[in-house]
Amino acid sequence: MDMYDKLNELYEKRRQMKLGGGKQRINQQHAKGKLTACERIAYLLEAESFVEFYPFIKQRVTSMQNEESAYVTK
Template sequence: MTREEIYSRFEELDKRASLGGGVDKIEKQHAQGKMTARERIGMLLDKGTFNELDKLVNHRCTNFGMEKKQIAGDGMVTGYGKIDGRPVFVYAYDFTAHGGSLSETNAAKIVKVQQLALKTGAPVIA
């Protein structure tokens, strides 16, 4: 694979991950008067400061047919940004993916954000 092909593939994966559980699930959230996790984080943080962590991570569960239900990010949006110029870490359940349920992967993402916040002295907002 060329560098351009790798970059193009990454952009495709990133775009798909940004849709969480898919366009239909996003539309369902909006129809109920709700915002998605990324929209809520976008409203909270200073514009353009959000850096998402582990956006492409998937769960590793094979019970109940879950190996066929892989959604990048696995229903948890985590990252860091700024509020009024001050650094903060954030996480939010993405109800478009697996109904916002908690998985081993989600828990690991939350712990990672908490550890980074502790290390840097920044608050965590969930």
């Protein structure tokens, strides 16, 4: 796998993360008259002024958890 393939994989993961819980959950939020978290951030801040740090972290790892489960892998 070359660098371009890895970058494309990264871009695809970021695109999937923007969907949050998926299109169905986004549609449910919109049906309730609500915005998603990403949409609320975009609404509040100027364009391109928000940088999300560690976007691939899912949860905090405790001593009882497997460290692998703390990162987005799909």
